[in-house]
Amino acid sequence: MAPDKYYKSQHVVSQGPLGSFWSKLAHGFAPPIMEGDFCPVNFSGSHGVSIKISKLNKSFGATHVLKDIDLIIEPGETFSIIGPSGTGKSLLLKHIVKLEKADSGQILINDHDVNEPQDKNLPRNFRYSMVFQSSALFNSLTVGENVGLWLRENRIYGEVRIRRIIREKLRLVGLAGKEEMRTEELSGGMKKRVAIARSLAMEPDLILYDEPTAELDPVTSDELARVIMSLKEKVKLTTIIVSHDLNFALYLSDRVAMMHGGEIIAIGTPSEIKKSQNPIVRNFIYTTTKGIKGEGD
Amino acid sequence: MIRFITFIGSKLLNVAQGLGEMLALFCETVYYFKEAPRNLPSIFRQMNLIGVGTLPIAMLVALFVGMVLSVQTGTQLALYGTQEAIGAIVGMSMVKELGPVMTSLLVAGRVGSAMAAEVGAMQVYEEIDALKTLEISPVRYLAMPRLIACLFTVPALVSFAIVVGIIGGGVVAEVNPKINVPFTVYYDNMIRALTYKEIFKGLLKAMVFGGIIAHVGCYVGFKTTGGARGIGESTTRSVVLSFLLIMVANYFLTRFMI
Numbered sequence: 001m002a003p004d005k006y007y008k009s010q011h012v013v014s015q016g017p018l019g020s021f022w023s024k025l026a027h028g029f030a031p032p033i034m035e036g037d038f039c040p041v042n043f044s045g046s047h048g049v050s051i052k053i054s055k056l057n058k059s060f061g062a063t064h065v066l067k068d069i070d071l072i073i074e075p076g077e078t079f080s081i082i083g084p085s086g087t088g089k090s091l092l093l094k095h096i097v098k099l100e101k102a103d104s105g106q107i108l109i110n111d112h113d114v115n116e117p118q119d120k121n122l123p124r125n126f127r128y129s130m131v132f133q134s135s136a137l138f139n140s141l142t143v144g145e146n147v148g149l150w151l152r153e154n155r156i157y158g159e160v161r162i163r164r165i166i167r168e169k170l171r172l173v174g175l176a177g178k179e180e181m182r183t184e185e186l187s188g189g190m191k192k193r194v195a196i197a198r199s200l201a202m203e204p205d206l207i208l209y210d211e212p213t214a215e216l217d218p219v220t221s222d223e224l225a226r227v228i229m230s231l232k233e234k235v236k237l238t239t240i241i242v243s244h245d246l247n248f249a250l251y252l253s254d255r256v257a258m259m260h261g262g263e264i265i266a267i268g269t270p271s272e273i274k275k276s277q278n279p280i281v282r283n284f285i286y287t288t289t290k291g292i293k294g295e296g297d
Numbered sequence: 298m299i300r301f302i303t304f305i306g307s308k309l310l311n312v313a314q315g316l317g318e319m320l321a322l323f324c325e326t327v328y329y330f331k332e333a334p335r336n337l338p339s340i341f342r343q344m345n346l347i348g349v350g351t352l353p354i355a356m357l358v359a360l361f362v363g364m365v366l367s368v369q370t371g372t373q374l375a376l377y378g379t380q381e382a383i384g385a386i387v388g389m390s391m392v393k394e395l396g397p398v399m400t401s402l403l404v405a406g407r408v409g410s411a412m413a414a415e416v417g418a419m420q421v422y423e424e425i426d427a428l429k430t431l432e433i434s435p436v437r438y439l440a441m442p443r444l445i446a447c448l449f450t451v452p453a454l455v456s457f458a459i460v461v462g463i464i465g466g467g468v469v470a471e472v473n474p475k476i477n478v479p480f481t482v483y484y485d486n487m488i489r490a491l492t493y494k495e496i497f498k499g500l501l502k503a504m505v506f507g508g509i510i511a512h513v514g515c516y517v518g519f520k521t522t523g524g525a526r527g528i529g530e531s532t533t534r535s536v537v538l539s540f541l542l543i544m545v546a547n548y549f550l551t552r553f554m555i
Contacts, residue, residue: 099430150433153431198431
């Protein structure tokens with residue numbers, strides 16, 4: 001990426017000398033990186049990224065967990081990976097966000113190999129974020145502090161702007177005014193939404209959901225589906241959902257892949273997957289209660 | 298026979314791997330010391346947990362250690378009429394050995410185990426993975442503040458413990474009829490025996506022990522697997538490993554500083 005794509009600071013925040021001192025004492029003495037003329041982070045909004053996975057293999061000892069995974073996901077697409085538990089869906093997700101390293105194969109995000117070192121002199125042209133199965137919120141922090149963690153830790157903005165972003169992201173997931181709540185006071189669905197807000201605070205170009213409906217009742221799952229749907233309309237990012245909740249995946253996705261035994265055995269639109277003649281796919285989807293969005297309206 | 302050799306070999310390899318990983322984590326943690334200014338709140342929070350939280354129990358333990366030391370040694374010295382040396386003996390023992398070692402063992406049991414449990418729970422419940430996806434180094438965010446806090450707080454705790462232990466010893470020396478050494482005599486003898494160099498050596502030991510406690514707690518926490526049971530095992534492992542390393546380090550530090 002050429003230097004002319006460095007991004008000029010749009011949101012410099014000035015604080016009074018006293019306020020500034022206490023703010024620094026509370027949040028550390030390093031200045032926000034957006035105070036300079038140029039910022040190494042592109043904050044011009046989320047842009048969907050393309051993902052290309054080719055011949056990805058992963059083994060743990062003698063167990064071959066991921067077998068020659070080939071997958072292409074288009075920019076802005078909502079893509080779901082379904083399949084029974086223990087087929088390597090979450091592991092595939094962890095490879096995309098570099099939490100695991102493949103034995104062989106390649107993952108390209110916007111044609112950049114995720115395992116290749118990044119040139120530190122150039123801004124990265126994408127960001128990704130993951131919503132974990134357990135939400136993975138930090139119990140020692142409030143809801144607002146969880147949401148603003150990335151911004152504060154990476155000194156992206158000054159404190160006033162960060163608070164504004166926290167409010168904005170919480171409103172986006174339907175949790176306006178909950179900044180001061182402790183995470184242990186939240187229900188499972190609220191925790192998931194806080195985790196989504198925390199991810200959105202990064203303005204990611206790619207967001208990954210690992211079993212978003214796990215441990216949630218059907219009503220809360222529906223609420224979560226609505227949140228993800230509204231995000232899909234408001235924020236143009238690429239979304240990957242790993243789930244064994246078929247209804248949820250078919251309802252939200254542009255395309256769906258089914259994994260079985262570490263391999264992708266079927267891929268297509270929700271309609272195509274529903275009509276698949278593959279006996280394993282048919283066996284997995286023989287019951288649907290919600291149907292596919294737009295079908296039979 | 299081959300099975301036995303394989304068993305021994307695999308154990309040795311595990312130990313070597315563990316030591317290597319601990320060294321790598323230590324180097325990475327020290328590397329992140331440069332980021333301390335942005336983690337000040339976290340460092341202060343840890344200092345509060347380690348220092349303020351442990352202070353009352355450390356004082357109580359030190360008080361009774363000083364008293365026991367005084368009553369045990371004083372009564373024996375009294376048999377030979379040399380009980381006036383009790384001040385020097387309690388002072389030197391508290392400054393050089395008992396203060397740093399007893400306080401560090403206490404901190405390892407109270408704080409090191411809590412660190413291992415907290416970091417271990419974060420590991421098990423994917424919070425460490427979440428930090429990585431948020432582009433936050435878990436070593437910088439979790440290990441570095443804890444190590445810095447321990448490096449400063451444990452010597453501070455040890456200083457208090459030494460003072461309280463010496464006072465406890467002095468009170469016993471004065472009130473115990475078998476010893477019957479006035480506090481002023483006790484104090485004068487102690488001051489004559491103690492040098493700044495000895496105090497510095499004691500505090501240096503405390504600093505090293507503090508480093509061991511934080512480092513072991515974080516290392517064991519990062520290596521936690523297997524849910525609630527794994528967290529429990531990590532807690533125990535951190536205490537055992539900290540105790541062991543403190544004792545080993547104590548020998549070598551004493552050997553080289555003598």
